[in-house]
């Protein structure tokens with residue numbers, strides 16, 4: 001039908017079955033999907049598990065360094081991994097706009113399949129809905145993920161305490177800048193690629209050396225590290241003191257942020273993490289990160305401090321200081 | 337801001353945190369969400385689990401007997417339950433159109449919270465994205481669910497075999513007719529309510545008496561029982577012979593289907609199941625269903641037969657016979 005998705009592809013009949021078979025099962029390719037049940041089964045040992053979900057509405061769908069499909073795999077794996085858990089399985093729910101090119105859908109599905117295979121985290125169940133033209137924007141994907149926690153690991157958002165070290169795994173703002181660079185009415189020249197990546201092998205290496213000394217980990221997605229640190233500050237009733245000079249930032253990202261009028265601290269990342277680590281373990285955790293391909297530029301950027309106002313304070317490169325606030329407005333919609 | 341969702345509600349900052357707190361955490365109200373981590377943790381015994389996901393794009397969002405929120409809870413619980421598993425936890429991903437009334441969002445969230453509490457299956461993690469006006473249609477919800485399988489239960493889509501009995505848990509077509517009755521340009525008078533309901537206590541009662549004699553269960557959602565039976569027929573390489581007179585159907589639903597030019601066999605259900613049961617256990621399983629509030633009108637509607645063509649054949653009320661096909665077209669978009 002002209003190579004485009006139509007409403008029958010979401011109607012539960014033969015056309016839908018064919019689409020799922022030809023595009024999704026082919027791309028994700030595993031025995032769970034082939035079984036064709038309403039759900040997929042797997043075996044777990046006794047213990048603690050985690051579950052998470054994210055919706056992906058990034059615009060444009062294809063951007064330098066990835067597309068909505070890789071994002072939907074990496075982002076959900078990362079939210080599982082931030083607990084210290086080993087990601088096991090993913091689900092994927094697609095909401096597709098009538099008229100969306102089948103070739104683009106296949107490209108997205110193939111990218112998802114490749115990302116999930118590379119990460120070793122299969123997409124074992126899915127869903128496909130189609131809405132009328134003008135009632136969605138190409139394709140939206142919601143993924144959910146489950147994983148298992150190593151015994152004894154129990155990170156919590158309120159666990160940061162005064163004196164703890166703050167480590168970031170690499171340069172900030174790459175994803176947001178890469179997506180913005182392809183926005184209509186905004187195109188600017190940059191070679192920046194999204195940092196979109198699955199961080200679970202990095203977190204596993206960190207947990208192996210840091211164990212329970214890692215108080216908590218977060219992937220600073222929407223809102224950037226500014227939002228992440230402010231969230232942790234409020235949840236743990238502490239403040240942060242960070243050092244601008246220590247925060248890894250690519251010159252091209254800094255330049256693009258200046259051009260866009262954005263603070264890189266507010267810009268989304270999709271392959272970075274922030275860890276709050278007890279001081280005695282900070283060196284070992286940092287060393288483990290530096291030894292990992294996704295943590296080569298890791299840096300200790302500051303400390304947790306006592307602060308009844310829960311402020312995130314930053315010593316700036318010019319020697320001054322300022323308070324790092326959340327992004328108040330709507331500068332960066334649909335970045336993930 | 338005028339009581340409507342705006343783009344800042346999805347930007348990862350303070351406004352988003354406030355929205356999640358005020359609307360979703362209040363409605364879903366549980367300790368997992370309050371912990372505020374990127375994921376939620378829970379303890380499981382060793383064994384087999386299942387995972388499933390569905391997206392919900394029903395239009396209109398509110399319909400007689402429910403709304404998109406109750407649907408998103410019941411539908412995903414049911415896909416877990418159809419494996420014979422006990423549903424444990426849900427995740428919920430929201431994609432919201434800018435300008436959507438906060439009051440409607442709260443109503444939907446409250447309905448979800450109530451449905452999840454009534455079912456005893458908490459929503460332990462979620463996500464909130466906002467897209468620009470005209471890039472979605474009010475709100476879309478994707479839920480995922482996990483559950484645990486009783487030892488020894490392992491239903492498969494290819495398990496139906498010649499001689500098995502086909503049981504349906506109650507009257508068909510109610511959900512589809514209830515939603516269609518509120519479609520713009522289509523409103524017609526009917527008292528039919530959606531059958532939207534969580535079927536996991538019914539399936540538990542069935543599994544308790546039927547055990548491994550229950551070959552498989554399915555909830556006949558999009559595409560109705562016609563699609564479900566055709567799917568099973570192909571997956572199990574069998575045919576079906578069913579008896580129209582035995583299929584529970586409300587007179588008002590039959591009348592509405594006639595008015596709409598639809599075959600009730602193609603119309604979606606959201607609180608019904610089809611079970612394929614070994615003949616020796618059929619009476620006991622049917623009795624257990626009849627004794628359950630959600631199975632009071634359960635009926636044995638036919639049998640599995642050998643058929644190289646995998647046809648679903650129906651003896652009609654007039655004594656003739658016909659082949660029940662999948663719905664070919666796009667008559668019923670956005671029914672769930």
Ligand SMILES: Nc1ncnc2c1ncn2[C@@H]1O[C@H](COP(=O)(O)OP(=O)(O)OP(=O)(O)O)[C@@H](O)[C@H]1O
Pocket residue numbers: 012020024025028033035036037038039092093094124125126127128389390411415555557558672
């Ligand atoms: N986009 C997708 N990617 C991978 N698998 C998919 C996708 N969409 C559907 N599936 C798989 O296809 C099968 C049928 O899915 P389907 O959504 O029809 O079942 P259902 O959830 O029981 O029905 P409904 O969505 O109408 O409630 C399932 O095994 C499901 O995992």
Ligand SMILES: Nc1ncnc2c1ncn2[C@@H]1O[C@H](COP(=O)(O)OP(=O)(O)OP(=O)(O)O)[C@@H](O)[C@H]1O
Pocket residue numbers: 053054075079219221222336348356360361364369371372373374375428429430460461462463464
């Ligand atoms: N609609 C919702 N209902 C319930 N809880 C929600 C909802 N949206 C978000 N949450 C919860 O709020 C917290 C923060 O979610 P958020 O999406 O900001 O985290 P994240 O997934 O790490 O970030 P991102 O989505 O930018 O990747 C999580 O605990 C999440 O479960």
Ligand SMILES: [Mg+2]
Pocket residue numbers: 054075076079221374
């Ligand atoms: Mg996330």
Ligand SMILES: [Mg+2]
Pocket residue numbers: 126127128389390391
């Ligand atoms: Mg489905």
Ligand SMILES: [Mg+2]
Pocket residue numbers: 078079082218219220221374
């Ligand atoms: Mg996260």
Ligand SMILES: [Mg+2]
Pocket residue numbers: 038390411412415557
């Ligand atoms: Mg379903």
Ligand SMILES: [Mg+2]
Pocket residue numbers: 053054055462463464
């Ligand atoms: Mg999220």
Ligand SMILES: [Mg+2]
Pocket residue numbers: 038414415418554555556557
């Ligand atoms: Mg189902």
